[in-house]
Amino acid sequence: MGVLYFFVYLMIMANVYGILSLSLNFQAGVGGMSNFGHVAFFCIGAYTSTLLVMLCHVHFLVGILGAFIASGLFAFLISIPTRRLKADYWAITTLGAGEIVRLFFLNESWISTGHYSGGPFGIRGIPRPWESIIPGNIYPFFYLFLTLLFLGLTYFILQRLINGPFGRVLKAIREDDDLPLSLGKNIHEFRVKTMVIGGAFAGIAGGLLVHYTTYVDPFFFMPMETFIVWAMIMVGGIGNNRGALIGTLIIQLLYYSTRFLKDYLPIEAQLLASLRMISIGILIVVVMLFLQEGLVKEKKRLY
Amino acid sequence: MLVVEDVHKSFGAIKALDGVSLSVEQGTIAGLIGPNGSGKTTLFNIISGFYEKDAGNIRLNGKSIDGLDPFRIARMGLVRTFQVAKAPAKLTILENLLLAAKNQMGEKVLDNFLKPREIFRKEKENLNKALDIAEIIKLKRFKNEYAGNLSGGQKKLLSLGRVLMANPDIFLLDEPTAGVNPVLTLELVDVIVDIRKNLNKTFLIIEHDMNVIWHLCDLVNVLVAGSNLTKGRPEEIQKDERVLEAYLSGSKST
Amino acid sequence: MLFQQIVINALIRASELGLLAIGLTVTYDILKFANFAHVEFACIGAFLAYTMNVTLGMNIILAGLVAILVVGVLSIFIDRLVFIRLRGASSIALMVTSLGLGIALRNGVRAIWGARIKGYAIGLQNPVELIGVRITPVQIFIILTSVISMVIIHLILKRTKLGKAMRATSANPALAQACGIHTERIVRWVWFMGASLAALGGIMIGLDTHLTPRMGFSVMIPVFAISILGGLGNPYGAMVGALILGLTENIGLYTDLGKILTLNGLIGNLTGLYIPTGYKLAISFIIMIVVLLWRPSGIMGKRER
Numbered sequence: 075m076g077v078l079y080f081f082v083y084l085m086i087m088a089n090v091y092g093i094l095s096l097s098l099n100f101q102a103g104v105g106g107m108s109n110f111g112h113v114a115f116f117c118i119g120a121y122t123s124t125l126l127v128m129l130c131h132v133h134f135l136v137g138i139l140g141a142f143i144a145s146g147l148f149a150f151l152i153s154i155p156t157r158r159l160k161a162d163y164w165a166i167t168t169l170g171a172g173e174i175v176r177l178f179f180l181n182e183s184w185i186s187t188g189h190y191s192g193g194p195f196g197i198r199g200i201p202r203p204w205e206s207i208i209p210g211n212i213y214p215f216f217y218l219f220l221t222l223l224f225l226g227l228t229y230f231i232l233q234r235l236i237n238g239p240f241g242r243v244l245k246a247i248r249e250d251d252d253l254p255l256s257l258g259k260n261i262h263e264f265r266v267k268t269m270v271i272g273g274a275f276a277g278i279a280g281g282l283l284v285h286y287t288t289y290v291d292p293f294f295f296m297p298m299e300t301f302i303v304w305a306m307i308m309v310g311g312i313g314n315n316r317g318a319l320i321g322t323l324i325i326q327l328l329y330y331s332t333r334f335l336k337d338y339l340p341i342e343a344q345l346l347a348s349l350r351m352i353s354i355g356i357l358i359v360v361v362m363l364f365l366q367e368g369l370v371k372e373k374k375r376l377y
Numbered sequence: 378m379l380v381v382e383d384v385h386k387s388f389g390a391i392k393a394l395d396g397v398s399l400s401v402e403q404g405t406i407a408g409l410i411g412p413n414g415s416g417k418t419t420l421f422n423i424i425s426g427f428y429e430k431d432a433g434n435i436r437l438n439g440k441s442i443d444g445l446d447p448f449r450i451a452r453m454g455l456v457r458t459f460q461v462a463k464a465p466a467k468l469t470i471l472e473n474l475l476l477a478a479k480n481q482m483g484e485k486v487l488d489n490f491l492k493p494r495e496i497f498r499k500e501k502e503n504l505n506k507a508l509d510i511a512e513i514i515k516l517k518r519f520k521n522e523y524a525g526n527l528s529g530g531q532k533k534l535l536s537l538g539r540v541l542m543a544n545p546d547i548f549l550l551d552e553p554t555a556g557v558n559p560v561l562t563l564e565l566v567d568v569i570v571d572i573r574k575n576l577n578k579t580f581l582i583i584e585h586d587m588n589v590i591w592h593l594c595d596l597v598n599v600l601v602a603g604s605n606l607t608k609g610r611p612e613e614i615q616k617d618e619r620v621l622e623a624y625l626s627g628s629k630s631t
Numbered sequence: 632m633l634f635q636q637i638v639i640n641a642l643i644r645a646s647e648l649g650l651l652a653i654g655l656t657v658t659y660d661i662l663k664f665a666n667f668a669h670v671e672f673a674c675i676g677a678f679l680a681y682t683m684n685v686t687l688g689m690n691i692i693l694a695g696l697v698a699i700l701v702v703g704v705l706s707i708f709i710d711r712l713v714f715i716r717l718r719g720a721s722s723i724a725l726m727v728t729s730l731g732l733g734i735a736l737r738n739g740v741r742a743i744w745g746a747r748i749k750g751y752a753i754g755l756q757n758p759v760e761l762i763g764v765r766i767t768p769v770q771i772f773i774i775l776t777s778v779i780s781m782v783i784i785h786l787i788l789k790r791t792k793l794g795k796a797m798r799a800t801s802a803n804p805a806l807a808q809a810c811g812i813h814t815e816r817i818v819r820w821v822w823f824m825g826a827s828l829a830a831l832g833g834i835m836i837g838l839d840t841h842l843t844p845r846m847g848f849s850v851m852i853p854v855f856a857i858s859i860l861g862g863l864g865n866p867y868g869a870m871v872g873a874l875i876l877g878l879t880e881n882i883g884l885y886t887d888l889g890k891i892l893t894l895n896g897l898i899g900n901l902t903g904l905y906i907p908t909g910y911k912l913a914i915s916f917i918i919m920i921v922v923l924l925w926r927p928s929g930i931m932g933k934r935e936r
Contacts, residue, residue, distance in 0.1 A: 102723070106723065108722075108723045108726055108727075110667075110726075110730065154924075155920050155923045155924045156923065158927070159923060159927055160722070161721075161722045161723050161726070162659075162664065162665040162722055162726065162863065163859070163923060163927070165665060165667070165723075165726050166665060166852075166855045166859065166919070167919065167920070167923065169667075169851070169852070170852045170855075170856075170915070170916040170919060171916070173852060173912060173916070174912070174913050174916050177909060177910060177912060177913060180909065181907060181909035181910060231490070234489055234490070235486065235489060238483040238489055238496065238500070239475070239478075239481040239482075239483030239484045239496075239500070240483060240484050240485075240486060240489065242468065242472055242475060242476050243476065243484055245465055245467055245468055245472075246465040246468060246476055248465075248467075249465045249466060249467070250463055250465065252427065252447075252459065252463065253459070253463040253464075253465065254448075254476070255427070255446070255447040255448050255451070256425060256427075256447060256448075256451055256456060256457055256458075256459070257448075257451060257456065257476065257477050257479075257539065257543055258448050258449075258451035258452040258456070258479055258543070259448055259484075260446075260448050261448070264484075267486055271486065297848075298734070301730060301731075301734055304727060304730065305731075308727065313467070344741075344745065344746060345742055348738040348739075348741040348742035349738075349742060351734055351735075351737075351738035351741075352734070352735045352738045352739055352742065354731075354734060355731045355732065355733070355734030355735030355736075355737075355738065356731070356735050357731070358727060358728070358730065358731025358734070359713060359728055359731040359732055359735065362717070362724055362727055362728040362731065363713065363716050363717070363728070366724070372467060374469060374521065374523065375469065375472060376469075376521050377469075377471050377504060377520065377521065
């Protein structure tokens, strides 16, 4: 029984990270934008939904909508200084933004729900949606279904944009600014929109995460989270949504299952944690060197 | 239609353009020739908004286009091609052509979900047009091939296809037939003549293949070392001793 | 806090981070990508010096020199193993690779040395008082080392064949190659130089404070901010940028901004306004954003369109 529930938990997390990797893939894989601070949107989504639901007593779905809007808004803000700049600057600025957002929630202890101290101590008791009407033993299955629903929605919306004229322009921008400019495409506007859409969906993932864990603190949102999502889309195949999902599943299983190796191997928990991170790092490098297109190549649109 | 007045541009100490003027009348095909380094492509980059000029005026349909972003100039009906043909490698030939269509509703995020039917219809329309153009540029066989796999000459053809798809009022073509085989070049010349005749479009063309210039152009502008040397009808230019001399000395210095 | 003290503290910070930023900017100039693993060279250097100094009982200066050399060689090794396969790849591909490499290196340090805080065997440092400023002998050593290193870099860049070849390679690699410059050799030297500068910076940070596996990563944003401030690829810009960042951080954190805003009580009355120390990192970030909005190519770079 325990194994089954653990598996369900794994799959819920895979769905949450699936939304993250789809949204990063939209920005980085299709749009060619080197977003190294995706965790910022994840974090803002998580806190926005938490505070809306706990302080304003709105429904879970309103909280998620708030997360969507707040993260999108933040994406818009960081697009302003960077939209005209080269990939290097995007990478650094977004990485910095991710850390600043985390610092903000770490330092601003007044952002709390009254009963608890907020800041580094986090916020506890975040309500799970529809918990009162669903029996505890099937609740994880319900939440699995709920997250799958949101994952499906994200997939549907992003896939439609990628397959249509919008995605076509993005793929052109990914390679070169001049050609789309010469054809009348406002590339800065496209970049900002892509950043906002990707950021907004990452916000949903944040909301979904904390309404299941019922707890949030700033240490959920270390920069490593962003890098893990990058590993997911790199392994699965950058530029391809199905690839991103396959990559999510692979990394998720590898990363979470190896956490329990310490029960079977005579190895310190600290050392094991380092080794797991090292393998993520090496995996990224190996994929970049030998499997640049990932496991699933970008899909060609045929007419 | 297009009026360029006394345009100057320097890169550091090098004067690339030193007071160039030209004008292209509605419905005509103008040529822009000159030895290597005479500033032809620089002028294209300035007209299309990719470079900022140091001085001078440029008007399109009587409206000044000074300091506008390249995409705005393109939306005003002036579309250019590049000397080194560009083609997004991970877009197919057809996608490359579709990319160029203007006023695409599907480029608006929300419309994708509010008006999917209309977008589908518009896409279909554009697709048919793109297929016709692929036929004209003889790339229909490769319609689902990634543009990254094309040769240089084929990429030139694709660039031409894209401007046809964009269907602007004035076409700025930078060596449209470089690397294209001679038979196809002649066909393309016919295509351009047809478009001008049937749709009353305007062209400004940089070309090194003089045969293309003599066949196509109503008026030829000659640039030497960043200034106008002369302009005239192709027959006059062909006979002009100074033009020949400029080319000879130009080729000596490069 | 006394103004002189703030200036000295800023100088110490600038000495440490400046070395890292110069290393980063020099490698950027030749390799044309932002190396997200760069700061890990600082971390590795600091820990190698720790092993030699504390575990093996070597003199700290000797230990530092050996560590710097080892890190320099390590960086060339990494280049031959990884980056040589990616010459001419897109900057995103290079950045992502360096990101993965950085994760592996950082956690490699944690796996080998553990996560516990460490320090060098240099004894307790008693601060001395100079013109009303408290400074420890080690901090004086840090400032001097940094200044001397910068002079050496200046001489290498301006007076040696290597420096000339580096400039040529940066401006146009193909042309440099055609002129008989062995660009791959330049690339190797640049890795060596960049990484050993980072290692030196890392050791300085370790001397001034302590060592943790995150010591590199935690200065990544300030180091990038300095490089961007000076214009990516411009080592002199990085020197100036380091000073500006050091001053801004220390003024922001340790002076009463209320007094400054009210011109020491001339207009209104506002005191006790400090930026919380938890936001130290935010200062670098804000500097970066301001520079990107105002002059994307850095304060000393040429203005880009």
